[in-house]
Every structure is written in C-alpha cells, then in structure tokens.
Amino acid sequence: MRIVLTIAIFFTFFSAFTQEPYVNLNTPQGSVKTFLENLQPEQRNDSLAALPFKTSDRTFNEAKNAAVKFKRVLDGRGIFIYLDEVPKAKAYLDSASNKNKYVLLDNYPKIFLLKSESGNWKFSDSSIDQINELYKETFRFGTGELLNLLPKLGTKKTFGLYTYQYITIFILALISALVYKIFAFFTERIFSRIVKRSGLAGETSEKYLWQIARPTSVFIIVLLLLLVTPALQLPVTYSKYVNIILRVMVPLFGTVIMYRMVSIASVFLARAASRTESTLDDQLVPLLRKTLKTFVIIIGTLLILDNLDVPILPLLTGLSIGGLAFALAAQDTIKNFFGSVMIFVDKPFQVGDWITSNDVDGTVEEVGFRSSRIRTFRNSVIYVPNSKLADNTIDNHGLRKYRRFYTQISITYDTPPEMIDVFVKGLRRIVEDHPKTWKDNYHVYFNEMASSSLNIMFYIFFNVPTWGEELKCRHEILMSIVKLGQEIGVNFAFPTQTLHIENLPGQPSLSPSYLSGQEAETKLQSFFKKQ
Numbered sequence: 001m002r003i004v005l006t007i008a009i010f011f012t013f014f015s016a017f018t019q020e021p022y023v024n025l026n027t028p029q030g031s032v033k034t035f036l037e038n039l040q041p042e043q044r045n046d047s048l049a050a051l052p053f054k055t056s057d058r059t060f061n062e063a064k065n066a067a068v069k070f071k072r073v074l075d076g077r078g079i080f081i082y083l084d085e086v087p088k089a090k091a092y093l094d095s096a097s098n099k100n101k102y103v104l105l106d107n108y109p110k111i112f113l114l115k116s117e118s119g120n121w122k123f124s125d126s127s128i129d130q131i132n133e134l135y136k137e138t139f140r141f142g143t144g145e146l147l148n149l150l151p152k153l154g155t156k157k158t159f160g161l162y163t164y165q166y167i168t169i170f171i172l173a174l175i176s177a178l179v180y181k182i183f184a185f186f187t188e189r190i191f192s193r194i195v196k197r198s199g200l201a202g203e204t205s206e207k208y209l210w211q212i213a214r215p216t217s218v219f220i221i222v223l224l225l226l227l228v229t230p231a232l233q234l235p236v237t238y239s240k241y242v243n244i245i246l247r248v249m250v251p252l253f254g255t256v257i258m259y260r261m262v263s264i265a266s267v268f269l270a271r272a273a274s275r276t277e278s279t280l281d282d283q284l285v286p287l288l289r290k291t292l293k294t295f296v297i298i299i300g301t302l303l304i305l306d307n308l309d310v311p312i313l314p315l316l317t318g319l320s321i322g323g324l325a326f327a328l329a330a331q332d333t334i335k336n337f338f339g340s341v342m343i344f345v346d347k348p349f350q351v352g353d354w355i356t357s358n359d360v361d362g363t364v365e366e367v368g369f370r371s372s373r374i375r376t377f378r379n380s381v382i383y384v385p386n387s388k389l390a391d392n393t394i395d396n397h398g399l400r401k402y403r404r405f406y407t408q409i410s411i412t413y414d415t416p417p418e419m420i421d422v423f424v425k426g427l428r429r430i431v432e433d434h435p436k437t438w439k440d441n442y443h444v445y446f447n448e449m450a451s452s453s454l455n456i457m458f459y460i461f462f463n464v465p466t467w468g469e470e471l472k473c474r475h476e477i478l479m480s481i482v483k484l485g486q487e488i489g490v491n492f493a494f495p496t497q498t499l500h501i502e503n504l505p506g507q508p509s510l511s512p513s514y515l516s517g518q519e520a521e522t523k524l525q526s527f528f529k530k531q
Contacts, residue, residue: 021048025120028102028113029086036081039071052113053123066128069135072147076138076230078240079105090119107309108134138230146231165232172228176221183217211260219253222246247307255300262292284344287369339386340369348389353398354467360384364398402438402461403470409481410453410493418517420446422524423490424456429528430480436462436473453493487527488520 022037024030031052038049046064049071053063074081087102092115094101100115110130113121135144154163226246234242266289306312344367349355353364355374362376371383411423427444431437438461448455458481462473485492515523 021045023048023051025052025122026090027088028092028121029083029088031113031121031123032081032086032104033083035067035070036083039067052121053128055116055122055125057125058128062128066123066131070131072230072233073131073134073138075233075236075239077134078234078236078238078243080236080240081105091115140227143227143231146228147233150231160235160238165234168232172225176225179221179224180217183220184213187213187216212257212264215253215256215260219250219257222249222253226250244308248304251300251303251307254303255296258296258300259293262289262296265289265292287340287344335385335387339388339390340367340372342390343367343372343386348394349396349398353396355397356395357384357389357392360389397467402441402463403467404459404461405470405474405477406457406459408448409456409458410450411456411485412491412493413452413454415454415490416514419488419490419514419520420454420456422488422517422520423484426484426488426524426527427456427458427481430477430484431460433528434473434477434480436464436469437477438463452495484527488523489515 021043023034025034035049035052037043038045046068047060049067050060050063053066054060055063058066073079081104086104092100092102094103100121101112102121103109103112105111108130111127112124113127114124115121139147150164150168151162152164153167156163158166226243229239229242229246233239266285269288270285302312343349349364351364351366354362355364360374360382362374362382364372365375365381366373367386369386371385372389374382374384376382409427411420415423424444424446428442431442431444432439441461443457443459445457446454447457460477462470464470464473482492484490
C-alpha cells in the first residue's frame with residue numbers, strides 16, 4: 001500500500017513539472033497567451049512562441065526572431081499585458097474598424113492581431129515592423145548585445161532575480177558613482193571657465209557652479225541607466241517601476257538644471273543692466289528671472305506628466321478653458337500686466353525719476369508686473385496700476401537736463417531808470433557767476449510795470465539732477481539777489497498803497513534821494529569784490 005501511495009505522489013509531482021506547453025490560436029487571448037507562456041524561463045519554447053507570428057509570407061526563423069524581440073521589448077520597457085483583458089471570443093470584432101482585429105497595446109496601435117482565413121489569430125505585418133522599430137529604440141548603441149553576454153555571468157535565481165542581474169546592478173552602481181564624480185568635476189571646470197571669461201568668477205562660482213554640476217552629472221547617469229537597464233531584462237513588475245522612475249528623473253533633473261541656469265543667466269543680465277544708464281533695466285531682470293523660472297517649471301511639469309503617461313492634451317484643453325474663465329475674471333490684472341510690458345518696452349520713466357501723471361506726483365521706487373510703487377513728497381507710498389500709467393500722460397521731470405527757475409523780482413516805482421539798469425546788470429552777473437546755472441540760456445529783463453511795482457523777469461535754468469540740489473541753488477540765487485539789492489539800495493516792492501505828503505511847511509522834503517549812476521556803479525564793483 002505504501003509503495004502504491006509513493007508512486008501516486010511521484011507521478012502527481014512529475015506531471016505538475018511536466019505540463020504540456022500551451023498552444024491555442026483560436027482566440028486573441030489564446031494567441032497572446034501562447035506567445036507569452038512559451039517564452040517564460042521555466043518552460044521556454046521559442047518555436048511554439050513563434051506560432052502567433054508565423055504566416056505564409058513569413059519564415060519560421062523570422063517569426064521566432066519577432067517573438068523573441070517582442071518579449072525583450074516588453075520586459076525591457078516594463079510593459080505588462082493583462083491576459084484577462086484580452087478577448088476570448090473567436091469571432092471578435094473591432095468596434096472602430098468592424099473587422100476581426102484586436103489592438104494589443106493602446107500606446108502602440110500598429111501592433112495588433114488579425115484573424116486569418118484558417119481561423120487563427122496572428123500578428124500582422126505592421127506589427128512586425130513596429131516591433132523591429134521598438135527593439136531598435138529600446139536597445140540603442142549596441143546594448144542589445146548585452147542580452148547574450150550578461151547571462152553568462154550566472155543564471156541562478158534568487159529572490160526573483162538572476163545572478164547576472166545582481167552582478168550587473170552592482171557594476172552599474174559603481175559606474176554611476178564614478179561617472180558622477182568625473183562629470184561633476186569636468187562640468188564644474190567647464191562652467192568655471194565660462195564664468196571666468198565673463199569676469200564673474202568671484203560672484204557666481206561658489207554659489208552656482210556646483211548647483212549645476214551635480215544635477216548635470218545625475219542627469220547623465222540617468223540617461224546611461226535608461227540605456228542599459230532594458231538589457232537587464234528584469235521581471236516586468238520591477239522593470240515597469242524602474243522605467244517610470246528613470247523616465248521621470250530625466251525631465252525632473254533637466255528642469256532643475258534649466259531652473260538654476262536661469263539664476264546664472266540672471267546674474268549676467270543684472271551685470272549688463274548695471275552698465276546701462278536706465279535703472280528700469282535693473283527692475284526688469286528680477287521680473288524676467290521669475291518669468292523664465294515659472295516657464296521652466298511649467299514645461300518641466302508637463303514633460304514629467306507626459307512620461308507618466310498622463311494625457312497632456314485633455315489637461316491643456318481644460319487649462320485653456322479654465323484660463324479663459326480666469327482671464328475674464330481677472331481682466332484688470334491682465335491689463336496691468338500688459339501695461340507693465342509697455343512700460344518696460346517704451347521706458348517712459350525709470351526708477352528714481354520724479355513723475356507726474358494726473359493725481360500722481362512723486363518719485364518712482366519700483367516697477368512690478370501689476371503696479372508701480374511711487375514715493376510722494378509727503379513721504380507716503382502709493383501703488384499705481386500699470387494700466388493707468390500706460391494709458392495716461394506722464395510728465396517725467398527726471399528726464400530734464402536743466403531745471404527751470406522763473407520768478408518776478410518786484411522793485412518800487414521810485415527806482416530811477418539808471419538804478420534799474422544797474423540792478424538788472426547785477427542780476428545777470430549773479431547768473432553768470434553761479435556754477436550750476438545754464439549760461440547759454442537765461443533771460444533777465446525789466447518787462448512789466450505792475451499796479452504796485454516794477455517787475456523784472458528772472459528766467460534761468462539750473463544744471464542739477466535732483467530737486468534737492470535745485471532748491472539749494474534757488475536759495476543761493478535768491479540770497480545773492482537780496483544782498484545785491486541791499487548793497488546798491490534797491491527797494492523791493494510789495495502790494496501796498498502809500499500816501500505821500502512830500503512837502504510840509506517847516507519840515508524836510510519827503511522826496512526820495514538816490515545815488516548817481518557812477519556812484520551806484522562803484523557800489524556794484526565793491527559788491528562783487530566782496531563775493
């Protein structure tokens with residue numbers, strides 16, 4: 001009895017390990033299962049796996065080669081085929097073409113099975129062409145040769161991986177560490193030379209060079225791993241996630257590199273802006289830096305989503321619809337943005353200029369994307385939307401080369417004509433002697449006989465850059481005029497009415513007395529010698 005039981009158990013285990021190979025071409029699922037199960041390492045049979053690829057126009061070797069290539073592409077790219085989703089119907093009809101056709105992979109619509117006249121489901125000719133193209137894309141630069149070389153390192157399986165896969169992973173880790181050091185070193189040297197030639201070595205080398213060198217080295221390592229990992233032929237589950245991680249890391253580190261490159265470019269732009277006379281360029285650089293960084297992040301995010309097989313077109317369509325709604329809700333903000341663009345393009349003013357626009361009067365401190373900050377003469381700060389500044393008339397006092405000073409100097413009616421000439425001559429001398437006046441354009445003339453005074457027009461320009469210096473020069477000029485009047489005896493008039501009784505019996509005459517012209521001239525020379 002024990003002998004019979006032992007024999008029964010033996011045959012049970014033997015039959016379990018000697019299962020008949022699976023062959024069924026009557027349905028799409030049967031053909032796909034025939035291809036996949038006969039290429040499993042435990043029961044590999046290339047001839048049976050080639051049956052779904054064999055047609056009258058295709059030799060048996062071509063069919064086997066196509067089956068092997070397709071399996072290697074699936075393992076290398078981590079593409080998993082769910083057999084439960086493959087139809088079991090013998091007369092399956094594709095809803096799009098209304099033919100006996102089944103597209104195996106949604107991402108590769110050219111790979112499909114057709115039902116032949118014999119009733120068998122087999123891969124089409126276009127499928128073979130697509131498989132050959134995918135094989136070339138997956139195994140580039142001769143990495144396909146590794147598929148035959150690596151298994152020689154050992155085929156013992158431990159924890160789901162073969163010995164050659166463990167060895168190759170270890171070697172790749174060492175090579176990656178070495179490549180990281182080498183490329184980081186050379187990348188730092190290259191950027192360092194570029195920066196030194198630009199004259200910014202001390203400013204940017206320590207702050208930015210390693211920030212670019214390190215992610216650049218990792219970026220190169222990820223590209224190398226993407227090139228080599230398909231040849232490892234990891235289990236599909238492992239290969240799928242490894243490919244996802246590597247495919248995400250490429251745009252991720254590319255985005256990091258470009259983001260930091262923008263920082264370096266902004267340093268160069270800031271230095272170029274500092275050489276220009278306009279201070280508006282200094283405001284433009286940080287705005288441009290923020291814009292470029294935002295653009296890099298958006299593009300990088302889209303590339304990452306694309307590598308994660310997230311449909312980008314529906315996302316962009318949704319964003320465009322949402323963007324339209326946002327634009328309608330924030331049209332004032334958009335107007336301000338374009339207003340800032342026009343300010344940067346036309347440059348009607350720059351930071352530090354004194355401007356007047358409608359009710360706005362003050363010094364420009366900052367120009368932003370939405371508004372400009374202006375410091376008023378009350379020392380308060382107002383924020384003016386850029387759309388208003390772009391639409392309104394702007395009087396830029398900061399662009400004046402000369403600052404005008406105009407006043408009327410009023411003297412009394414009893415001033416003799418000779419004294420008026422001497423006084424006007426002295427006023428012109430004050431203008432000529434002052435270091436900050438425009439000597440080629442000034443006007444000092446006796447030009448009006450007002451109701452209570454004789455008015456001398458005093459019209460001059462100061463060659464000073466700021467309002468504070470203009471006030472100082474006005475003070476100096478006016479003080480000189482007052483001193484001149486006191487020196488030569490000119491009386492300044494003010495709106496009054498005076499009743500004169502010039503002669504009374506027994507009293508001295510009240511009629512005014514004046515110096516002669518020569519005496520006044522002598523006084524004038526004496527006055528300027530004192531200056």
